[in-house]
Amino acid sequence: xxxPSRPSTYIFGIALVLLLSAxxxxxxxxxxxxxxxxxxxxxxxxxLLAQLKDTTTQLTVLNAEEVVEIHGVIKEINTLNxxxxxxxxGGADIKSYIICDMKAGQTETLNQLHEKDSITLKGIYKxxxxxxxxxxxxxTRTHQP
Amino acid sequence: xxxxxxxxFLVSFCVHAQNTEKIIARQGNVAFFSYTSVENIKAQNNQxxxxxxxxxxxxxxxxxxxxxxxxxxxxxxxxxxSYIESDIYPKATFEGTIADFDTSQSEPHTRIVKGTFxxxxxxxxxxxxxxxxxxxxxxxxxGTFEAVVKDxxxxxxxxxxxxxxxxxxxxxxxxxxxxxx
Numbered sequence: 539x540x541x542p543s544r545p546s547t548y549i550f551g552i553a554l555v556l557l558l559s560a561x562x563x564x565x566x567x568x569x570x571x572x573x574x575x576x577x578x579x580x581x582x583x584x585x586l587l588a589q590l591k592d593t594t595t596q597l598t599v600l601n602a603e604e605v606v607e608i609h610g611v612i613k614e615i616n617t618l619n620x621x622x623x624x625x626x627x628g629g630a631d632i633k634s635y636i637i638c639d640m641k642a643g644q645t646e647t648l649n650q651l652h653e654k655d656s657i658t659l660k661g662i663y664k665x666x667x668x669x670x671x672x673x674x675x676x677x678t679r680t681h682q683p
Numbered sequence: 684x685x686x687x688x689x690x691x692f693l694v695s696f697c698v699h700a701q702n703t704e705k706i707i708a709r710q711g712n713v714a715f716f717s718y719t720s721v722e723n724i725k726a727q728n729n730q731x732x733x734x735x736x737x738x739x740x741x742x743x744x745x746x747x748x749x750x751x752x753x754x755x756x757x758x759x760x761x762x763x764x765s766y767i768e769s770d771i772y773p774k775a776t777f778e779g780t781i782a783d784f785d786t787s788q789s790e791p792h793t794r795i796v797k798g799t800f801x802x803x804x805x806x807x808x809x810x811x812x813x814x815x816x817x818x819x820x821x822x823x824x825x826g827t828f829e830a831v832v833k834d835x836x837x838x839x840x841x842x843x844x845x846x847x848x849x850x851x852x853x854x855x856x857x858x859x860x861x862x863x864x
Binding site: 602603616618619623633635637664665667668669671673 | 707712727732745750769770774863
């Protein structure tokens with residue numbers, strides 16, 4: 539005669555499946571898709587750098603890992619370290635820049651950009667050293683003359 | 684002879700001005716590797732800041748810890764939240780001096796950079812063998828050193844101890860431009 543299953547076996551089985559699913563989700567989770575993310579703020583490069591350099595506002599203006607939309611003028615486009623990087627000017631009196639490490643898959647668009655072009659991009663803020671660092675940047679608009 | 688004096692003075696001034704220059708790398712590359720039989724972990728940071736004072740050979744490096752890029756999101760999460768605690772210790776720094784630094788040397792050469800590396804709130808003195816090159820007037824510094832995880836008070840949970848190497852290999856490459864203050 540077949541022995542009836544104990545409820546504790548079912549509970550254990552369900553808990554195990556849930557646990558494995560959670561681990562699999564956690565392990566294979568994809569990073570945030572910046573192109574679809576709503577930015578915490580939309581700001582000009584000059585304004586952002588002025589606030590980050592000001593000791594009274596630098597700690598409150600932005601938190602690390604926040605998505606930010608920035609408008610600015612291209613100072614430089616480079617592929618140093620095998621990464622596509624876009625550097626935005628900070629303004630006439632500001633010797634700091636916005637360094638944007640671009641998300642992969644934008645080579646064609648980047649090839650059409652030039653120094654002094656005005657653009658808008660979104661990226662994840664990482665922090666401020668001498669420049670503001672953004673990763674996973676995506677171009678949202680170009681305003682070529 | 685009298686005409687030569689101002690020229691010599693100008694040359695000497697130019698040499699001095701060049702020697703007091705600072706140079707900056709805004710997109711320095713620092714990569715670390717952890718090899719174990721269970722898992723290999725590597726991460727790269729391409730926005731490391733470094734400044735060298737050419738007159739004194741002093742060098743400073745500043746690294747944003749949360750700007751390291753990993754293959755998997757989970758590795759990045761563990762690194763920032765559990766091991767490095769980048770919200771509490773957001774930066775790692777190195778301050779040191781390049782021994783016998785000679786700006787007149789144009790051939791690639793190797794020097795020892797001695798200084799203090801601070802990570803996770805712990806400072807250690809390091810001697811790092813560094814290759815110095817000057818290509819198209821730009822200084823390029825490359826090298827490798829090893830960091831013992833335990834030295835920096837980084838606690839690895841026993842369950843994950845097999846996944847993280849006890850000694851992490853760190854590679855760096857800095858390409859310097861003139862410093863525009």
